Amino acid sequence: MIKVERLLINYKTLEMFKRFKEYGHQELSMLEDLQNKIVENNSESPFYGIYYGNNLIARMSLYEINKKYDYYFEPQQDYLTLWKLEVLPDYQGRGYGKRLVEFAKEFRLPIKTNPRINSHGFWEKMGFQKAHYEMERDLGENPLIWLPEGVQEKEIIK
Ligand SMILES: CC(C)(COP(=O)(O)OP(=O)(O)OC[C@H]1O[C@@H](n2cnc3c(N)ncnc32)[C@H](O)[C@@H]1OP(=O)(O)O)[C@@H](O)C(=O)NCCC(=O)NCCS
Numbered sequence: 001m002i003k004v005e006r007l008l009i010n011y012k013t014l015e016m017f018k019r020f021k022e023y024g025h026q027e028l029s030m031l032e033d034l035q036n037k038i039v040e041n042n043s044e045s046p047f048y049g050i051y052y053g054n055n056l057i058a059r060m061s062l063y064e065i066n067k068k069y070d071y072y073f074e075p076q077q078d079y080l081t082l083w084k085l086e087v088l089p090d091y092q093g094r095g096y097g098k099r100l101v102e103f104a105k106e107f108r109l110p111i112k113t114n115p116r117i118n119s120h121g122f123w124e125k126m127g128f129q130k131a132h133y134e135m136e137r138d139l140g141e142n143p144l145i146w147l148p149e150g151v152q153e154k155e156i157i158k
């Protein structure tokens with residue numbers, strides 16, 4: 001069984017994040033917070049990842065959205081947003097991406113993600129579906145959703 005870990009905010013983790021393509025504001029602001037001691041060393045980040053030996057080879061960010069802001073699901077409820085799912089090139093196609101998505105599903109909450117171009121085949125395999133596009137909600141995004149048992153996509157009332 002591939003182990004998924006909650007990633008801690010420390011210099012070592014932030015250094016490993018540099019290997020990922022989707023490195024940007026989120027990582028830099030975590031680094032600044034650490035430098036300015038706004039967060040403590042080893043406090044929990046929103047990232048989960050998989051190590052191969054000492055190397056972080058796959059990661060995703062996962063965040064729980066409060067029910068109040070749920071415009072996607074029926075009944076209205078807390079849900080997870082998943083982003084920055086990425087497996088380093090040398091380790092792709094070996095089940096690590098799938099393992100991270102399965103880990104997210106284990107919370108038994110609906111999940112929303114915005115897929116990158118070319119990853120639709122993967123998400124389809126993971127059981128995600130396109131949310132009906134609603135301009136005011138989704139703007140330029142093309143969100144995909146995963147529904148646990150007993151949950152439906154919210155109907156759009158025009
Ligand atoms: C997309 C990504 C997260 C998938 O993770 P991964 O570890 O490589 O994928 P897995 O090995 O867990 O694959 C799980 C299943 O999805 C399938 N799959 C993976 N990527 C796929 C894709 N782009 N299209 C269709 N199916 C795909 C696998 O064949 C596998 O199927 P199986 O369970 O029947 O064997 C990862 O490849 C990645 O980070 N890619 C970065 C670049 C990118 O976004 N590429 C998009 C594809 S070009």
